[in-house]
Amino acid sequence: MNITFVVAMLDEAQPFIDNFGVREVPDFFSPLPCKLYRARLDAETELHVVLNGQQHGSDLVGCEPACVATQAAIQRLNPDLVINSGTCGGFRSKGADIARVYLGNGVMFHDRRVPGDDEWGTQALGNYDVWNGTGALAERLNLPVGKVTTGSSLDMQPCDLQIINENGGELKDMEGAAVAFVCSLYHVPILLVKSVTDLCDSSAETFEEFRRNLARASEELCRVNVRIIEELRVSGLGLRDNEV
């Protein structure tokens, strides 16, 4: 079983990397800036963590780097499951709280505005399939689920909120739908694990709230990811033997 995490920021992945003792494989994706960390957990389970890497002096975030990293990861590592693990904004009105960790039971874009209820509008929203074991995993681990909604900006404009509300978005991130889009093209199942750093419907300034809560949200994210991997090792949830 080959489990591959795709993560935007090193800060989001660091507790997880430390916990599992995964080791960097230098220049694996060269000339791409993406980074690979790898560990064999047991005879049956190989764990990869792929980071977007850096450009312009900062960790690459957002949809384009997520596409590049996911495509490279799938091509080079041939995973049975891609896990997009990261932080997100939540809505207090929908029950979110800081450092609460969700599994994504759906995923869409909220900032690709193309008019029409036809195939163009459908494509723009995305609404990609998530791994069909997501619901069972959430039940076994007693984790909340929510629909991930992705955009390339940290803020949320009125036009974003309108699309989010019209389409049931609950967890606002900057990568999920891009990772899911690439997975959809390669027919690789995707699991979304999202930890809340900020509340979109609070009065706090988003960037400040994000920075204040990043470490705590990433620690919780690590704790949940450890439980997820343990559950996958024990039960497989249909991932082994190409049961997906």
Add this chain to the structure above:
Amino acid sequence: MNITFVVAMLDEAQPFIDNFGVREVPDFFSPLPCKLYRARLDAETELHVVLNGQQHGSDLVGCEPACVATQAAIQRLNPDLVINSGTCGGFRSKGADIARVYLGNGVMFHDRRVPGDDEWGTQALGNYDVWNGTGALAERLNLPVGKVTTGSSLDMQPCDLQIINENGGELKDMEGAAVAFVCSLYHVPILLVKSVTDLCDSSAETFEEFRRNLARASEELCRVNVRIIEELRVSGLGLRDNEV
């Protein structure tokens, strides 16, 4: 000399495909939906046209499909020059008119809002390098130049316009910066060729204007691309012998 066009929509590429008689190579990028058309123009020049392909029943447009197609094209075709050819919105106030074709002398994103004048803000805007032969080519062919500004939506919100104006954006498209971002990671030069289908500062409804002018803008795009290829075959403009 290996010249590779990356184009979003078949309608944008069709006149060009017809003109050069490039032939489809079926399933070249499988399982990706991207399509490859190929022709050898002479002993020294190979021409590729890569389309994003379809999903959800429509041609894939926007930044994520552009990333996927560009990455696959560079990996599989190893081009000396990527040309992102397509349609765009222009500004009458900046001299644009329907079916006028520009070369991009810069390229940025206008819908990745991350606060700060630091490395995060720099990364969000992008501002990737374009091919250093762009200016000389524009002079030889007497073509106008302008800064391409990319977003994932057909419309333009006030927040988009603000970023466009603050950063000198002139040609509003949905793929250019994504193609340029991937090229920047692989250190492949990129030329942007953009034909105006709609005027962002007119009162016309964008989608209607786009559909009305798509055929004419794509014909003009083809005419300019033919001249570009002819000029590259004659002068090379530094592309041959790895002079870039």
